[in-house]
Amino acid sequence: MPYVGIGQALDLTQTPLNSFLVSSPFFNLNGTSFTIEAWIYLKASSSDRGIFGQCSCSSCADQCLYLIIRNNRLYVDFTSNYLSGSTILYNSTWYHIAFVYNYGTQQQILYVNGVQDAIKSNAQPYQGQSGNITIGSSTVSSTQIYFSGYIDNLLLTTQAKSSTDLLSDASLAAYYSFDSPSSNADSGPNGIDGSAINTLSVTGRVNQGIYFYPSITSYFHAYGFYQIPDGVITNKQFSFALWINPSSTSSSTIIQTFSTTYGLCKTLLGFYSYGTSGGQIFAVCNGASPLGLTGPFITQNTWTHVSLTYSLSNGYTLYVNGVLFGSTGYVASVSSGTLAHLFIGYYSACCLGTFSYNYQGSIDELYVYNRELSQSEVAKLANP
Secondary structure, eight states: OOSSSSSOOEEEESSTTOSEEEOSSOOOOTTSOEEEEEEEEEOSOOSOEEEEEEESOTTSTTSEEEEEEETTEEEEESSSOEEEOOSOOOTTOEEEEEEEEETTTTEEEEEETTEEEEEESSOOOOOOOSOOEEESEEEETTEEEEOEEEEEEEEEESSOOOHHHHHHHHHEEEEEOOOSSSTTOOOSSSOOOEEEESEEEEEOSSSEEEEEOSSSOOEEEEEEESSSTTSSSSSOOEEEEEEEEESOOSSEEEEEEEOTTSSOEEEEEEEEEOTTSOEEEEEOBSSSSOOSEEEEEOOTTSOEEEEEEEETTTEEEEEETTEEEEEOOSOOOOOOSSOEEEEESOOOTTSTTSSOSBOOEEEEEEEEESSOOOHHHHHHHTOO
16 A cells, blocks of 8 residues: 555565666766655565665765665665664554755765654765666665565655755645645645535635535545544544634534545534534544534634644644644544545534534645644744
């Protein structure tokens, strides 16, 4: 299964001829900055495993580049010019890995899940002037080594990406700006484009937003999420952040997730009305009632920023306009073992009538992360 729920991943078995070769055109990395990044999933093996390579002379210093797993850690070498990571990588787990060579500062830097893992200064540049690019194999001391597992979304760029960029690449699952001309496109690194049913492009909080009609079924849908409720794995961190501008604050659903087969669902965010008192933000519900995590009463026809984050230890945490309104404390999440659907503005009876209508109004700037955002990060999103 690919990490990103669209397209495919390379499924590699650590055998000869089981790798991907780019022979033309020659990709010149000689004497320049560059970044290699990918999602990898390790299968059972304790030997060296090749992720990426380009080699013009395997015995010449700085002319044979290989990025591999060695001793269950990242390892990169230009030949006699190497850096070893410190984080142990376990089998049967997806990791975002990256290697940066900064020509200006002469530094080699390794990252795991967007966090710096190791750094080496005074590293001479790579000087290879020929050689195919190999994905899933590498040349090490004249021996070809192969990868065992999956490789997805490998990206090679001729710039030294910043730590901020790599954290975003590793943790931003999707970003929907709802801006024209591709209003349903994912502007994040994974390309999980969505679709909109009976919606309207309107003036948003930032550029354009999307409007949901009150009298017809009107919603936004995207599929292929690995690490949100009802997704593949249990108890993994995630965060949602978005701007809402409701035309009604009657009891309604804002965010719901579903398993691939729609056998499981969860209402993550919605309004709950008490008679004529207006709508109060509530989260999270997949049974008879919400978990008691409430925010303020929301004003109609006004842009409000709402964020919901999750980790096993903190449970669900709700922020409104960058202000913390509460956390549930420890809550275990439920997974389906399948990729998840995300619905915005759609109502299904996940919560036994508590949020009993579709959301009415506009939303904008929807972010989905595969980690728990900090309060300072939420505040930054709430103040664009």
